[in-house]
Amino acid sequence: MKRAKINYLEKKRLELLNLSIDSVIKYGWNDSLFEKISIHKKINYNELITLFPDGYKDMLKLSLDYINDQLENQISQYDFKRQPVHKRIRKIIISKINLMNKKKKFYRRTYYFLLIPINYKLLTTNLYKSVDLIWYIAGDNSTDFNFYSKRVILSGVYSSVILHFLNNDNMFETEKKLDDNLLKVSKIPLIKKNLLSFFKIFRSYSI
Numbered sequence: 001m002k003r004a005k006i007n008y009l010e011k012k013r014l015e016l017l018n019l020s021i022d023s024v025i026k027y028g029w030n031d032s033l034f035e036k037i038s039i040h041k042k043i044n045y046n047e048l049i050t051l052f053p054d055g056y057k058d059m060l061k062l063s064l065d066y067i068n069d070q071l072e073n074q075i076s077q078y079d080f081k082r083q084p085v086h087k088r089i090r091k092i093i094i095s096k097i098n099l100m101n102k103k104k105k106f107y108r109r110t111y112y113f114l115l116i117p118i119n120y121k122l123l124t125t126n127l128y129k130s131v132d133l134i135w136y137i138a139g140d141n142s143t144d145f146n147f148y149s150k151r152v153i154l155s156g157v158y159s160s161v162i163l164h165f166l167n168n169d170n171m172f173e174t175e176k177k178l179d180d181n182l183l184k185v186s187k188i189p190l191i192k193k194n195l196l197s198f199f200k201i202f203r204s205y206s207i
Contacts, residue, residue, distance in 0.1 A: 009051070012051060013051050013052070013059075013062055014062070014066060016043065016047075016048065016051060016052075016059075017059055017062055017063055017066070019037075019041050019043065020033075020037045020041065020043075020059065021103060021106045023036055023037045023040060023041065024106055024109055024110070025105045025106055025109055028109055028113060029056050029057075029060055029109070029110065029113045030056065031055065031056070033056045034048045034049065034052075034055065034056060057122070060110065060113075060122075061122075061126075063106075063110065064110070064126050064129075065129075067096070067099055067100065067107075068129065068130065068133050070099055071092070071095060071096045071099060071133070071137075072133065072137060074095055074099070075091070075092055075095060075137050078091070081139065085138055085139075085140075086182050088137075088138040088139065089134060089135075089138050089154070089182065090178060090179070090182060092134050092137050092138060093134065093158060093161060093178060094175065094178070096130075097161070097162070097165050097171075097174065100162075100165070101165075101171075104166070107166065108166045111162065111163070111166055112166075114126065127155050127158070127159060128151065128155070130158060131151045131154045131155045131158050132151055134154060134158065135150055135151060135154065156181075157178075157181040157182060160177070160181055161174065161177055161178045161181060164177045
């Protein structure tokens, strides 16, 4: 699951992403974003296009993948194999929220953009990647239908908590909501009906 060592090209892309965060917060993700970044950050427009050939959506995807990479690297420092699964998942989600909190305005802007109906596929793909990574880090070894049912159920827990976090600054309340929602995870073995349609959706977007 971990990426190989970041090469020069990836470092440059991350450098431009970090330089562009203020512009994203101010102007949002849109077709004119690179022009604004070029003007206000004095970055060569052609360099932006070369490193992000699909435009701002390439940069957006990089930002979402990068925070998942940061999360995986951070959690790799912990040894929680003896902890119950729900406590592992709690630790992982709280760790991601803390990472996002460092650039909260940026991620709020990004997730609100993803909620626009036209971005449904991008939102669903990112959601699947996020919950899949959480289960992977937590040591999930399930196969077949259990593999997908766990991810479908956790996606509801995860998305609800992330939206709560983005909409308020009370971390205690966010953690409480996470704790309440994680009760659903304990019911995963019992919930198997009516998930076939979700199974098909998540499988199609994971390819």
